[in-house]
Amino acid sequence: MAGSSSLPGPRHVAVIMDGNGRWAAARGLPRAAGHREGAKAVRRTIEAAIDQGVEYLTLFAFSSENWRRPAEEVTDLTFLLKHYVRAELAEMHAQGVRLKVIGERERFGPNLAGELAAAEARTANNSRLTLVMALSYGGRADIVTAARRAMQAGLAPEALSEDVFAGFLSTAGIPDPDLLIRTSGEQRISNFLLWQLAYAEMVFTPVLWPDFTADDLAAALAEYGSRERRFGARPA
Numbered sequence: 001m002a003g004s005s006s007l008p009g010p011r012h013v014a015v016i017m018d019g020n021g022r023w024a025a026a027r028g029l030p031r032a033a034g035h036r037e038g039a040k041a042v043r044r045t046i047e048a049a050i051d052q053g054v055e056y057l058t059l060f061a062f063s064s065e066n067w068r069r070p071a072e073e074v075t076d077l078t079f080l081l082k083h084y085v086r087a088e089l090a091e092m093h094a095q096g097v098r099l100k101v102i103g104e105r106e107r108f109g110p111n112l113a114g115e116l117a118a119a120e121a122r123t124a125n126n127s128r129l130t131l132v133m134a135l136s137y138g139g140r141a142d143i144v145t146a147a148r149r150a151m152q153a154g155l156a157p158e159a160l161s162e163d164v165f166a167g168f169l170s171t172a173g174i175p176d177p178d179l180l181i182r183t184s185g186e187q188r189i190s191n192f193l194l195w196q197l198a199y200a201e202m203v204f205t206p207v208l209w210p211d212f213t214a215d216d217l218a219a220a221l222a223e224y225g226s227r228e229r230r231f232g233a234r235p236a
């Protein structure tokens with residue numbers, strides 16, 4: 001919990017928000033209804049993360065593979081994102097949330113890309129929670145883009161180290177996630193933060209994303225607290 005002096009909780013929690021479609025199907029509703037309910041869970045989780053002392057929250061809101069979904073669903077998701085940023089920005093700003101977007105935002109068109117940049121600029125000096133939104137994000141693309149940037153910067157091969165390379169990734173300056181949560185019972189990384197998740201603890205919960213609550217976040221943090229992180233070393 002915030003301010004607690006017990007075992008340190010995860011500084012950075014990353015979430016693969018999965019199960020919106022199944023949540024809707026179970027109720028005989030269109031998938032868009034599941035995504036709308038998923039957006040409410042996003043709001044809840046941001047508040048819960050702040051309350052529970054998380055410093056960085058990364059949400060996989062749209063993968064580079066999600067463009068392959070039917071045009072109608074892509075339109076629904078894009079609309080929801082735009083609406084979310086417009087409706088929630090003032091509240092997020094008031095809560096001290098700093099927004100950072102990773103992924104190919106320009107694929108959503110200049111309007112949304114511009115709004116996202118403006119939202120990042122407006123919240124840039126906030127420090128209570130850094131909310132990283134992964135939009136049209138793919139882990140492999142992140143790594144390839146970083147390699148390209150390193151080459152463009154004229155980096156000598158012997159100057160490249162893991163730390164230097166990490167500085168070319170979209171997450172430069174953000175600590176690696178300590179904990180990855182995936183909802184809906186699936187147990188895959190799905191091309192999320194491939195480099196950055198190297199040593200993350202993983203918690204998979206059967207809860208569908210629209211049902212995810214502050215208690216579910218607390219349970220995942222408690223599970224994290226019971227793990228022994230070794231980073232490849234031997235137990236103490």
Ligand code: FPP
Pocket residue numbers: 017018019020021022023035036038039042060061062066080081084184209
């Ligand atoms: C997975 O559910 C979720 C997504 C594809 C996108 C996540 C989007 C949201 C939580 C809502 C919008 C986000 C914001 C930030 C406003 P799925 O459709 O893959 O579910 P299924 O596996 O049950 O079909």
